[in-house]
Amino acid sequence: MITLDEAQEIISKEFEKIRFTTDPIELYQPIDYILSVGGKRIRPMLTLIACSMFEQDFAKALPTAVGLEMFHNFTLIHDDIMDNANVRRNRQTVHKKWNYNVGILSGDAMCIKAYEQVMRCPAEVFTDVFWIFNRTAIQVCEGQQFDMNFENRNDVSVADYMNMIELKTAVLIAACLQIGALIGGASKKDSETLYEYGKQVGIAFQLQDDLLDVYADEKLLGKEIGKDIISNKKTYLLISALQAAKGERLASLNQWLSLKEFNPQEKVDAIRLIYDELNIRSLCKSAIKECFEKAEKLLVSLSVQDNLKKELRRFAETIKERVF
Amino acid sequence: MITLDEAQEIISKEFEKIRFTTDPIELYQPIDYILSVGGKRIRPMLTLIACSMFEQDFAKALPTAVGLEMFHNFTLIHDDIMDNANVRRNRQTVHKKWNYNVGILSGDAMCIKAYEQVMRCPAEVFTDVFWIFNRTAIQVCEGQQFDMNFENRNDVSVADYMNMIELKTAVLIAACLQIGALIGGASKKDSETLYEYGKQVGIAFQLQDDLLDVYADEKLLGKEIGKDIISNKKTYLLISALQAAKGERLASLNQWLSLKEFNPQEKVDAIRLIYDELNIRSLCKSAIKECFEKAEKLLVSLSVQDNLKKELRRFAETIKERVF
Numbered sequence: 001m002i003t004l005d006e007a008q009e010i011i012s013k014e015f016e017k018i019r020f021t022t023d024p025i026e027l028y029q030p031i032d033y034i035l036s037v038g039g040k041r042i043r044p045m046l047t048l049i050a051c052s053m054f055e056q057d058f059a060k061a062l063p064t065a066v067g068l069e070m071f072h073n074f075t076l077i078h079d080d081i082m083d084n085a086n087v088r089r090n091r092q093t094v095h096k097k098w099n100y101n102v103g104i105l106s107g108d109a110m111c112i113k114a115y116e117q118v119m120r121c122p123a124e125v126f127t128d129v130f131w132i133f134n135r136t137a138i139q140v141c142e143g144q145q146f147d148m149n150f151e152n153r154n155d156v157s158v159a160d161y162m163n164m165i166e167l168k169t170a171v172l173i174a175a176c177l178q179i180g181a182l183i184g185g186a187s188k189k190d191s192e193t194l195y196e197y198g199k200q201v202g203i204a205f206q207l208q209d210d211l212l213d214v215y216a217d218e219k220l221l222g223k224e225i226g227k228d229i230i231s232n233k234k235t236y237l238l239i240s241a242l243q244a245a246k247g248e249r250l251a252s253l254n255q256w257l258s259l260k261e262f263n264p265q266e267k268v269d270a271i272r273l274i275y276d277e278l279n280i281r282s283l284c285k286s287a288i289k290e291c292f293e294k295a296e297k298l299l300v301s302l303s304v305q306d307n308l309k310k311e312l313r314r315f316a317e318t319i320k321e322r323v324f
Numbered sequence: 325m326i327t328l329d330e331a332q333e334i335i336s337k338e339f340e341k342i343r344f345t346t347d348p349i350e351l352y353q354p355i356d357y358i359l360s361v362g363g364k365r366i367r368p369m370l371t372l373i374a375c376s377m378f379e380q381d382f383a384k385a386l387p388t389a390v391g392l393e394m395f396h397n398f399t400l401i402h403d404d405i406m407d408n409a410n411v412r413r414n415r416q417t418v419h420k421k422w423n424y425n426v427g428i429l430s431g432d433a434m435c436i437k438a439y440e441q442v443m444r445c446p447a448e449v450f451t452d453v454f455w456i457f458n459r460t461a462i463q464v465c466e467g468q469q470f471d472m473n474f475e476n477r478n479d480v481s482v483a484d485y486m487n488m489i490e491l492k493t494a495v496l497i498a499a500c501l502q503i504g505a506l507i508g509g510a511s512k513k514d515s516e517t518l519y520e521y522g523k524q525v526g527i528a529f530q531l532q533d534d535l536l537d538v539y540a541d542e543k544l545l546g547k548e549i550g551k552d553i554i555s556n557k558k559t560y561l562l563i564s565a566l567q568a569a570k571g572e573r574l575a576s577l578n579q580w581l582s583l584k585e586f587n588p589q590e591k592v593d594a595i596r597l598i599y600d601e602l603n604i605r606s607l608c609k610s611a612i613k614e615c616f617e618k619a620e621k622l623l624v625s626l627s628v629q630d631n632l633k634k635e636l637r638r639f640a641e642t643i644k645e646r647v648f
Contacts, residue, residue, distance in 0.1 A: 024469040078432060082425045101406045101472065104428060108402060109465040111435060116458050126451055134440050141433040145348040148425065 001052040004311050004318075007045040014066055015041070020113075030094045030106035031113065034073050037089045042205075043176040044069040049315070050180030050194055053308045060122060061183040064129065067117030068176050071133075074110035075140055077103055082148065111137075118179075125182045132182075136175040143168025150234045161239050162203065170202025190303055197298040197312070204291035205319050210235040211284050212322070214272055226268030232257050236287065237280050241271075244278045292316055325376040328635050328642075331369040338390055339365070344437075354418045354430035355437065358397050361413045366529075367500045368393040373639070374504030374518055377632045384446060385507040388453065391441030392500050395457075398434040399464055401427055406472065435461075442503075449506045456506075460499040467492025474558045485563050486527065494526025514627055521622040521636070528615035529643050534559040535608050536646070538596055550592035556581050560611065561604050565595075568602045616640055 002010075015035055020028035044065035051061035079085075080093040081103045087093065095103030121129045146164040150156045178195035186194070213228040214237060228235050245253050253274050256267055275281060295316060299309050326334075339359055344352035368389035375385035403409075404417040405427045411417065419427030445453045470488040474480050502519035510518070537552040538561060552559050569577050577598050580591055599605060619640060623633050 024466055024473060026473060027466060027469040078428055082428060104402055104406060105465060105469055105472075108432075108435065109462060109469075111432065112458060112461045112465065115439065116462070119454060119458070123451070126454075127447070130443060130450075130454065134436060134443070137436045138433060138440070141429060141436065142348055142351060145351040145429055145433075148429075149348060149350060 001308050001311065002048060002058055004045060004049065004314055007048040007052075007311075008041065010048065010062070011041045011044045011065065011069070014062060015069075018066065026098070026102055027106050027109050030077070030098060030102055031070075031073075031110045033097070034077060034088075034094060034110075035070070037091050039073075039089060041069060043072055043173060046173065046176045046198065046315070047180035047183075049311050050177040050186075051184035053304055053312075054181060054184030054186045054190075058184070061180050063120035064118050064179060064183060065176070067114050067120070068133075068172070068179070070110060070117055071114035071137065071140075072172060074107050074114055075144070077107040077110065079144060081107075082144070121179075121183055128182055129179050132175050132179055136171050139167045139171045143171075153234075156234050156239055158236070158239055158243065161234065161236055165203055165206040166199060169206045170199045173202035173205070174198030187303070193298050193302050197295050197302075200291040200295035200298065201316060201319065204288045204295070204316075207236050207284055207288045207291070208319060208322055210237055211281065211288075214268075214275065215281065226264070226272075229268045229271045230264050236284055237275055238271075240283055241275055241278055241280050244280070244283075245274065249274060249277065288320070292320060325632050325635065326372060326382055328369060328373065328638055331372040331376075331635075332365065334372065334386070335365045335368045335389065335393070336362075338386060339393075342390065350422070350426055351430050351433050354401070354422060354426055355394075355397075355434045357421070358401060358412075358418060358434075359394070361415050363397075363413060365393060367396055367497060370497065370500045370522065370639070371504035371507075373635050374501045374510075375508035377628055377636075378505060378508030378510045378514075382508070385504050387444035388442050388503060388507060389500070391438050391444065392457075392496070392503070394434060394441055395438035395461065395464075396496060398431050398438055399468070401431040401434065403468060405431075406468070445503075445507055452506055453503050456499050456503055460495050463491045463495045467495075477558075480558050480563055482560070482563055482567065485558065485560055489527055489530040490523060493530045494523045497526035497529070498522030511627070517622050517626050521619050521626075524615040524619035524622065525640060525643065528612045528619070528640075531560050531608055531612045531615070532643060532646055534561055535605065535612075538592075538599065539605065550588070550596075553592045553595045554588050560608055561599055562595075564607055565599055565602050565604050568604070568607075569598065573598060573601065612644070616644060 015038075018035065020032040020035075022028055047061050047065035047068055048058050052058035076088060077094045080088055081095045081100060085093050086096050091097075093103075094106065098106075115133070118133050119126065119130060143164055143166070146160070147168055150160070150164065174195045175198070177198040178191045181191040181194045210228065213235070214226065216225060227233075228238070232238070241253060242250070253271070256262070256270055259267070296313075299312060302309065339362075342359065344356040344359075346352055371385050371389035371392055372382050376382035400412060401418045404412055405419045405424060409417050410420050415421075417427075418430065422430075439457070442457050443450065443454060467488055467490070470484070471492055474484070474488065498519045499522070501522040502515045505515040505518045534552065537559070538550065540549060551557075552562070556562070565577060566574070577595070580586070580594055583591070620637075623636060626633065
């Protein structure tokens with residue numbers, strides 16, 4: 001089987017080769033642009049790793065792995081329009097660099113091109129891959145819609161939030177593993193176990209993201225700290241704090257949330273202090289730990305030799321230790 | 325085989341049954357809304373007709389037919405955002421009734437749901453249907469991009485225009501016939517002949533649309549006459565007129581195109597007069613006739629009994645005689 005580093009390198013090289021340069025260039029240049037910006041490429045890496053656990057010729061899964069990353073990037077183009085985001089990975093977002101119409105239509109084209117690429121898989125798994133991918137794609141849209149709905153809701157529970165991040169983030173990571181395993185010839189059961197594993201790791205990944213927004217070292221993170229706090233984003237931390245806070249502390253929290261004008265650093269410091277007083281950081285860390293424990297149990301139950309599981313264990317470690 | 329009227333009724337009944345009511349409703353209500361508004365349902369009708377030419381049990385093609393109509397409606401949601409259109413089929417467009425973000429995301433969801441529905445086809449044609457549909461979907465995006473590009477170009481030729489409408493409109497109509505035929509068990513050759521037939525009919529359909537904008541009876545058309553003229557839309561008529569006009573007439577045409585403020589009725593009358601002087605109406609009618617002649621030849625070459633071709637001949641007639 002291959003290592004995480006090897007998978008990363010293969011994926012990077014593949015994306016260097018892939019170019020979208022045909023006419024109409026207004027449609028394809030933005031696809032080329034967002035794919036060239038990079039990113040962590042976690043999803044295609046996982047597809048390759050999962051395939052290589054069952055099959056030496058992991059290159060079988062490469063086109064599909066690329067397609068899954070393309071789908072993820074399509075959702076970023078449209079999410080950035082909906083969130084009115086100007087910057088992504090330190091570069092202008094597609095609709096900022098071009099315009100809204102280019103963002104909408106090149107996003108649509110990228111979604112369709114992602115299907116094309118995902119379906120370049122062996123014939124014997126064609127139908128299964130299609131249905132897993134298609135179900136996942138619609139769930140990602142549902143997750144994005146729930147996330148947008150939360151902005152206008154004051155009654156979001158931790159359970160609502162966990163459901164939302166499962167849809168928006170975790171199911172695609174899960175599907176990347178399942179599809180990779182199927183291409184590698186895994187049994188239905190093993191492929192489903194890897195799906196569930198991916199879901200737990202995906203949820204942990206998002207919770208870690210929520211933590212980093214508040215507690216990361218800004219220099220390492222490479223983006224501003226506290227953006228979620230400034231925008232009142234309903235993260236695991238804020239929802240848990242709203243649930244745990246009482247009396248004056250709750251009043252103070254709500255006061256900060258309702259202010260239209262404020263000094264951003266003051267708001268970040270004040271809300272971080274409330275989080276600290278309520279022990280929200282360790283609450284979130286416990287939730288992350290729980291996900292990893294469930295993930296490890298699933299990995300143990302997988303019917304492959306233990307040494308084939310070590311790259312996924314290393315992957316879980318890198319998420320756990322992620323400081324940026 | 326079934327008649328056009330029967331196909332129409334089956335499709336209408338099917339769309340009455342299909343409801344999108346699950347959570348999150350912000351995602352699914354707009355899909356429900358646009359599908360309930362109706363429209364001519366030409367695409368799924370053609371899928372059923374094509375299937376029924378080769379197979380008695382045409383219901384096999386019904387889910388896929390519905391999916392192809394859903395894909396068409398997804399493109400309408402996003403096109404209406406890009407064209408800033410307020411009204412479609414006498415009702416508010418999705419982004420007007422809700423907002424831009426709802427239009428973008430429910431459009432995305434509808435595209436994915438269209439894939440799901442299109443792929444509910446018999447296993448033996450699953451792979452073929454996927455690749456035909458996927459290729460068509462990307463071509464429709466390319467057509468829309470070319471159409472938008474034409475707005476800012478002054479050098480659009482008739483050939484450019486024909487290529488654009490082939491992509492934006494004709495290939496989906498063509499694919500609806502090809503896919504229906506394949507589900508019905510048609511040979512590769514017959515299914516490809518029907519694809520080519522659909523392309524000719526689709527191009528004729530769009531050229532007829534261009535004509536109707538200028539020459540239809542407004543009461544029958546159910547929408548304003550001359551919208552293309554008012555917005556300087558590069559239609560077959562305008563492109564042909566710009567090519568044919570000389571001297572003072574060309575100057576007058578360009579003058580009208582460059583005016584920022586004008587009386588709409590005056591502009592429509594003036595440009596229609598130029599079209600009449602240049603014989604543009606009959607030029608367009610000849611182009612339409614040529615498409616139908618090619619289509620008829622293709623139909624003749626199809627390896628089914630002549631009586632099975634009569635509904636497609638009737639369909640071509642209804643387009644030819646279309647006054648609204």
